[in-house]
Amino acid sequence: MFTLMEVLKALAPWFTAAVVVVLTPTVKELIPQAVSNYLSSAFQDYFYSRLTYINIEEYGDFAVDQIYYAATIYLRKKINDSPKPKRFICRKAIKQNKPICDIAMGEEVIDNFRDIRLRWKLRVVRTGHHLQLQPPPDKNIFELTFDKRFKKEVVESYLPYVIDRAEEIQREKKGMKLYSPNCRRDHNLPTGQEWSCTILEHAATFDKLAMSPELKRSIKDDLDRFVTRKEWYKKVGRAWKRGYLIYGPPGTGKSTLIAAMANHLDFDVYFFDISNVDSDSMLRQILLTISNRSMIVFEDIDCTQLGKRGEEKKDVYSYSYRKYTLSGLLNAMDGLWSSCGEEQIIVFTTNHKDQLDQLDPALFRPGRMDMHVPMSYCTMDLFKMLASTYLDFTEDHKLYGQIEELLANAEATPAEIAEEFSRTEDADAALEAVVEYLKQKKIAKKSSRTEAPGAEKSSRTEDPGAALGAVVIAEES
Template identity: 40%
Template sequence: MERLAGFGSAIASFMFLFAMVKQYFPYQLQAYFTTYTTKIVSFVYPYIQITVPEYGERMKRSEAFSAVEAYLSSSCSKRARKLKADIGKDSSKVLVTMDDHEEVVDEFEGAKIWWYASKTTPKTNTISWYPGGDERRFYRLSFHKRQRDLIINSYLSHVLKEGRTFRIQNRQRKLFTNNPSSNWHGYKKSTWSHVVFEHPSTFDTLAMHPDRKKDLIDDLTAFRNGKDYYAKIGKAWKRGYLLFGPPGTGKSTMIAAIANFLDYDVYDLELTSVKNNTELRKLFIDTTGKSIIVVEDIDCSLDLTGKRKSKKKTDSDEDAEEKKKLPPGMDDKEENSKVTLSGLLNFIDGLWSACGGERIIVFTTNHIEKLDPALIRKGRMDKHIEMSYCGFEAFKVLAKNYLDVEDHHLFDAIKTQLEEVSITPADVAENLMPKSEEERKNPGICFGNLIKDLELAKEAAAKAEVSNKEESSSVEDSP
């Protein structure tokens, strides 16, 4: 090791002396000597270096640099002596990385790799267009030339994969909503606006039968781990879920639980603000992987109940027809046209749906019978999940959530009532939520209120049934 250190020191001294002396050579000879000196040094110096700059073309931050930074933070920073901490872009945690002019050693399949973090500061007084001024940061890795194929073909891919995984795990998840087309200033910039996604719903707190909950969790897990399988069968890596049932049965809560389970972003798509099929495609292109695209109450968003036209038309034909319908002097920017059924079908499983990957599309509806069968067939909405009225198993989850009670002497009476009365989880939850300190200390009060509410609902249902029978009889007796 001492010999290697001495050899490296000699090489460094030679390069320093050469840099000092070459300035006295004529300009024409400098390039000549530099070329051949580099060849001589590379012949005796057995190490190869690769530089990863922070900014690439058009002054855009390099994706490779970000991935390397995340990889070194997760894998190598523990071995560094000088560290720096910062909250990265879209990150929910502090990112601790090696400081400038610091070096760490990594190992991969028996090969040793040296990572060096540094920055350059040009001495010129010209205006810099780089973020942060003139400083240009970079990472440089060095390795023995005999490991060249291993590093280039395997190690760099490993670094990018692990770095991206670490960034995703530490990112700050978001809830997006689409902006009206009138607010677009180049769709790449402002098609979506977002807030931090902080919904607390999980499958542990979701009021649902345990067997159905387990079935859904298994399905989501298979999807998340199914990248290679989807590629093998030739399908885009996406899955559709249709949530249907009466209002108050927890469809929106279910979406939040799915997002928290998968650690995905959520895109809440408002179809009524989308002008045409072309804009719908642009919105889809601007979504990212590991995301859930949600269209709530799809039966109310668009008229998807009518018969489809016998002759297929292209999106441009449909857009042209919409323009013809507008009054004179009004262009399509002043009037929102509707997205067609064919455009929505193409959005779900057409060619454009294969852009990117690892996306879940969720539709919710209170009236599944109103939807076109082509929209909800398997292959588009792969799994249909009925969000039904509250059963006893779902009630026990709510009792645990709201009152921290797992068993009570009133449970048998509640179970009997729930088997006879249709009530939504939202109504049950409202009765179980303590309204006073007394109710917090004595959960039996809340359970008693629920029993009373169930009895009233049972009486109302019986009266409605009698009223319906009387109306039917009067209709039959009328001439």
């Protein structure tokens, strides 16, 4: 049998809640202030002591926090289902199909997970004083609130679920992103502002690529094998990354190949200009913010002035001094720091592979640049692929024999042939224009070969007669 005190004690929280809820300003005036304060305090002690708060900061030590990033993506799907938020932040890039809506600062989103009610709230934490000359940036945080009884289930089940669901949403997204670094020389990078991006819409595919079928198949097979070997990389103790060196003259399709690779894998692309990097720490900071399932492209790697290890300039007052080093790049690519990212493709491009011997061979060894991909001048096989793509022309033509002979000597790039094809949709007219173009290329190439020796010989003497004699001898030889 319950005593009166036990009954009153059991009903006290509910009685307190009811009193506090129904109290109006008029009623409050009729009871002592001390009693009103006690009832309000009892209400808050009972209900708010049952809640647990988890603060999830936007940035960790080096990059965006994974839970914060996942929550941002996850909550975009929950906004419409939650009755709470009344204000949103909406934005839309020109090439996006529909706007992206995020919760505004101070707003809440209610979620339910296994009968657990969870409340997400976006807040900002001031980290500096307004009188500071350079106050640290404010911190954005997600405040996650729930009944403290479910703390273990929220931490061990709900948060991993949010991360997994966010990854699924990312894989389901339509369209890739193209990133460019915001770094400028002699400027520190605010955390979270390392990159700017736009929607990447490039029609390049392997089917449309002017490349030998064997090389094309080899690259596709290598990419497909890479993305399915997560456990293999873990087993052998290597970072889940793969490197490609793409080389060839300008206009041979290096950028188009990169776009085709990105489309094939559905990877975002990060174009990286290392010449704007001031230090190894800045290089590391930028590379650590690159997301998984992405391609990191270093264009014209031969122009980076990396030199060889041990040969970096030591004169800090020299104008050409580079604070970043080859060792810093190698450590970021496949050293201990490389384990911070996975399922990434690293691409080096160069127009002059013969100049790569000026760089350290360690930069291109297997394990860093696993596959070397040559991009050549247009051959007859590549020409027929271009004719099929641009002109829908798949038959042999009476001009093909002449074109094949001209291609063997003219050194025309696929881009040059494509430009001639793009001027008309008439196949006969286009092929005739190509023949004329290749003839001019052949004449120009022959002229450059005959003029160069003469210019070299004539520069050795100021005597006109001797100079002309030297030119004749050079041409005859």
